[in-house]
Amino acid sequence: MNSSNYNPLSAWMHGAQMVALNMQGYGKSLWLMHGMFRANGGCGYVKKPDFLLKAASNSEVFDPKANLPVKTTLRVTVYMGEGWYYDFSPTHFDTYSPPDFYAKVGIVGVPADTMKKKTKTMDDNWIPTWDEVFEYPLTVPELALLRIEVRDANATGKSEFAGQTCLPISELRKGIRAVPLYSQKGVKYKSVKLLMRFQFV
Structure with a gap:
């Protein structure tokens, strides 16, 4: 028996009213939960999209695997990151040299929208200054989350965690933003942030 979790989005996209998660099982599933409930001011209540509240005119229920047209495209620019030097010891990532950071930026949502990209x-x-642009065509932006994770690459091939956040697409505001990162347990770092730009094209 362990403290692992399943992907809560599988239940949310089928209209589940309540989804139980193991709060000891820190990892991607809880990061998604934190991201989903950052919506609506973080009050703990997020209204379902209208298409999950009522059936269509032909009485069909929403099918997450349906072939749907693209509603919008999210363009994400990852400019740079900073703050690790203040929140971590100089030898936390590498004993003899500064860290080798890269960022993973992906969409978690219905199968057609789910994708991963990396700087x-x-x-x-x-x-780190990446200055890279990624585009994500979205068919169901109402159920999509932007998942960001920064890692330190090691010569051994095994990377080390350096921060994460998860943001509901429906709540993203256009423009350049300083995006704070969180620990594996969901605790906000004091200084670590990414400078990013969000556009809907």
Whole structure:
């Protein structure tokens, strides 16, 4: 027996009213839960999209696997990150050199929208500057979450966690934003942030 979790989005996209998660099982599933409930001011209540509240005119219920047209495209620019030097010891990531950060930026949602992309690795730099642009066509943006994770690449091939956040697409505001990152347990870092730009095209 362990403290693992399933992907809560599987239940949310089928209209489940309440989804139980193991709060000891820190990891991607709880990050998604934190991201979903950042919506609506973080009050703990998120209204379902209208298409999950009532059936269509032909009495059909929403099918997450349906072939739907693209409603909007999210363009994400990842400019840079900073703050690790203040929140971590100089030897936390690498004993003899600065960390080698890269960012994973992906969409979690219905199968057609789910995708992962990754920046290049910035070697030996506490303040990585990626300046990369990614685009995500979305068929059901109402159920989509933007998942961001920064990791430190190691020569052994096993990377080390350096921060994460998860944001509901429906709540993203256009423009350049300083996006705070969180620990694996969902605790907000004091200084670590990413400078990003969000556009809907």
